[in-house]
Amino acid sequence: GAGVSQTPSNKVTEKGKYVELRCDPISGHTALYWYRQSLGQGPEFLIYFQGTGAADDSGLPNDRFFAVRPEGSVSTLKIQRTERGDSAVYLCASSYQAGQPQHFGDGTRLSIL
Amino acid sequence: QQPVQSPQAVILREGEDAVINCSSSKALYSVHWYRQKHGEAPVFLMILLKGGEQKGHDKISASFNEKKQQSSLYLTASQLSYSGTYFCGTLAYSGAGSYQLTFGKGTKLSVIP
Structure with a gap:
């Protein structure tokens, strides 16, 4: 079956712009996670959804970051007033239930000029 | 708190063995x-639950010492395809009913002919 799909695969934008990153999880997976990975580092937790609700958003760095999952499937990570420090690979993962193995998408490489 | 992985990098010749360690200061669920x-x-390899279990997957196995909050990944008779960066993720209770997966910085493994 299809894995976790993320779009776009690459996004280049100017500082101050708004961006949306999309994640389509594996069908039937109730848990969805967003991570951010910088070069040479492990994935850094941002937010976790169980169904439609954000069960844990403690990893979001500030209020410029927001994520939604309105129908319990596709999720969108939104970043307002982007800064150069936001440049990273944003990874999405899903699992059948919380605590179970997570399956990652290929990520969106975000570059802020 | 981020788990600590060691070593940071290792170079092996095909057929050699390696051990990657992961330790945490938090009480771990898995x-x-x-x-x-x-x-x-990132591609999932295996999950170890508390209870001091060991698991094996082909020539890759792992152990989890719950009391010491340490896990080790064992790669035996390494193959070229084993090359990559290995991350441990520690699952701990983060409050408000949520379990958060926190990744280490990774161990870069290079297998050479």
Whole structure:
């Protein structure tokens, strides 16, 4: 079956712009996670959804970051007033239930000029 | 708190063995191991639950010492395909009913002919 799909695969934008990153999880997976990975580092937790609700958003760095999952499937990570420090690979993962193995998408490489 | 992985990097010749260690200062619910090849998504290897279990997957196995909050990944008779960066992820209770997976900085494994 299809894995976790993320779009776009690459996004280049100017500082101050708004961006949306999309994640389509594996069908039937109730848990969805967003991570951010910088070069040479492990994935850094941002937010976790169980169904439609954000069960844990403690990893979001500030209020410029927001994520939604309105129908319990596709999720969108939104970043307002982007800064150069936001440049990273944003990874999405899903699992059948919380605590179970997570399956990652290929990520969106975000570059802020 | 981020788990600590050691070593940071290791170079092996085909057929040699390696051990990667992961330790945490937090009480853990489980430990997850992933491998990431350059430019690709992390791929799940195995999960170890508390109870001091060991698991094996082909020539890759792992152990979890709950009392010491440490896990080790064992790679035996390494193959070229084992090359990549190995991450441990520690699952701990983060409050408000949520379990958060926190990744280490990774161990870069290079297998050469």
